[in-house]
Amino acid sequence: MTKEELYQAELKQADQDHHTPTAGAITGHILANLWLHQQKVNQARLYAKGCASLFINQKAAEWVATERQYFDRINTLLLSLGEAVPTTTAQFVEYAMLKEDGAEKYAPGKDQLFDLIKDFDTQLLFFQKAIALGKQEGKMKLVHTIVDLDDWMRAEILAGQNFLGNDLMEGRYQEEDDEDDD
Structure with missing residues (x-):
């Protein structure tokens, strides 16, 4: 097969895996979120003002280095498991579930920090699905790696929320109770 045919076969398999879904497909979202979050952390580092x-x-x-280490570790692990990994900017943008807005760099520093904390929280949702x-x-091995990443992110969420003076769950995703009121 040519390189173009191999790449098209990879894209077809990735699309199929995302509709199934598989641990590898969900982990592709984790990788894309890690990649985008590193960019957002750098933007906040450069532009945040105030105490935050x-x-x-x-x-x-530390955040960028740790996320990069997990990014590399997970990529290598997925490849050793025969899984495809996102490698193009277009794939990262397509698979990332974090939101990016260039105007946010002008938001108050505390708002930028809170946004980064909420991004950590969004990533946790994909961890639970990939672990299962x-x-x-x-x-x-993939499960253990993602559990380790989950532990690290939860500790960083706690540190950030404490710094902001927020309750741990403020602004974070919470499942809605489906209780019947009969």
Whole structure:
């Protein structure tokens, strides 16, 4: 097969995996979110003002480095499992579920920090799905890696919320109760 045919076959398989879904497909979303979050952290580091800029500047290098380490580790792990990984900007943009807005760099620093915390929280939703599917598919190394990433992000959410003086769950996703009021 030519390189173009191989790439088209990869795209076809990725589309099929996203509709199934598989642990590899959901992990593709995790990779895209990690990639975009690193860009957003850098933007906040450069533009945040006020007290929150101190926290962001203290944490930014660690956040970017840790996210990059997990990004590389997960990519390598997926490839060793025979899974395709997103590699183009177009794929990262398509698979990322985080929202990006260039105007946000002019928001108050505390708002930029809160946005980064909410992005961590959004990423947790994909972790839970990838962990469940990974267990079903017997991909325990992937499960353990994502559990480690989940633990790290939860600790960073707590640190950021504490800095902002927020309750841990403020602004975060919470399941709605489906209780019947009969």
